[in-house]
Amino acid sequence: MDKIKIAIQKSGRLSDDSLKLIKECGIKFNNGMGKLKAVADNFPLEFLFLRDDDIPGYVEDGVAHLGIVGENVLVEKEKDVDNVKLLGFSKCRLSIGVDRNWDYKGVQELAGKSIATSYPKILKGFLDKNKVNAEIHEISGSVEIAPSIGLADAVCDIVSSGSTLLSNGLKETEVIMKSQAVLIANKSLNAEQQDILDKLIFRINAVQEGKK
Ligand code: PRT
Ligand code: ZN
CATH class of the missing domain: 3.40.190.10 (Periplasmic binding protein-like II)
Structure with missing residues (x-):
């Protein structure tokens, strides 16, 4: 199966909660200190660790298929991406x-x-x-x-x-x-990539339901 790439803030106010959400989704990975990339062990996901300001542009270009970023940065950058899901942290x-x-x-x-x-x-x-x-x-x-x-x-x-x-x-x-933090996606995912995104959203929904 193809992997899809998700861009996450390397270090800052979004980083910890973004990675915590991924873990709560049951996705296991090893991110060594200072690494720019990581691969999940049990889900077709690869991580790119970037500055938050660069995330909307990388997702628009398709360098990353998904990203987690603050709505403030998303609106300011005016990039053409799908706004998939509000994540409820970094408010x-x-x-x-x-x-x-x-x-x-x-x-x-x-x-x-x-x-x-x-x-x-x-x-x-x-x-x-x-x-x-x-x-x-x-x-x-x-x-x-x-x-x-x-x-x-x-x-x-x-x-x-x-x-x-x-x-x-x-x-x-x-x-x-x-x-607040939002999950964004590239606008032209292929069917397989969309399928992986749907599975990820399913898990995020379950995590969010569990917190209600
Ligand atoms: O290095 P990189 O470019 O990736 O990170 P960054 O320094 O640009 O961003 P970072 O990590 O500070 O913030 C990332 C995102 O977190 C922001 O884009 C917001 O969506 C969200 N966020 C949530 C915040 C805050 N809370 C926040 N308090 N971003 C910044 N702040 C700063 C604010 O700029 C000000 O200096 O904190 C200060 C105000 O906080 P209070 O609590 O004193 O009001
Ligand atoms: Zn920034």
């Missing part, structure tokens, strides 16, 4: 944060301001929808410090507990999107 939200002393009354107050983010496309969609003209300042990390160093007036970043915003003197004012 977070993409929010606007502003100085806690800003008497923020609504989204219109962002007009003419600069907003630092690693999610320029999602932010632009939000601003356009609200007819707000603001400057988007794309940075790749440490977004929360942008206001305190004078780089931007506000941030648009991932929030989970809220403590990072708080410790940078910011408050959350708008939730732009909610996110």
Whole structure:
């Protein structure tokens, strides 16, 4: 039988829960530290360990047939893949944060301001929808410090507990999107690959049912 390849985040907030889900599905594999690939022993699945940002593109291109990624990254990358199943972990939200002393009354107050983010496309969609003209300042990390160093007036970043915003003197004012991990698939799987995916989904459903 052919194997199908699933792209999983190499190391980060999605990695542990992604691998835990695979194990709970009864799929056994050995992933040595730092390895970029692994093969399952008892299921026709091969793992590719990648940066999360690269996963939607690899799945679109068919380098990987499946992938596990946050909805936030999936939406930002605008890749053409199938959104197969919400997985219920790595929950977070993409929010606007502003100085806690800003008497923020609504989204219109962002007009003419600069907003630092690693999610320029999602932010632009939000601003356009609200007819707000603001400057988007794309940075790749440490977004929360942008206001305190004078780089931007506000941030648009991932929030989970809220403590990072708080410790940078910011408050959350708008939730732009909610996110969780999602299983994605290449759009042109052949019949055999689709069959393996169906078997995997069957097992994931059983795991999720068992947790209810
Ligand atoms: O190296 P690689 O590119 O693969 O990883 P990464 O550093 O880009 O991503 P990673 O591992 O940080 O996050 C992977 C995914 O986990 C994200 O795309 C989200 O879908 C999800 N996720 C869930 C989070 C968080 N919770 C989260 N709290 N991603 C990031 N954060 C960061 C956030 O950026 C901020 O710096 O945590 C901070 C906020 O957390 P709180 O709890 O202080 O609010
Ligand atoms: Zn990343």
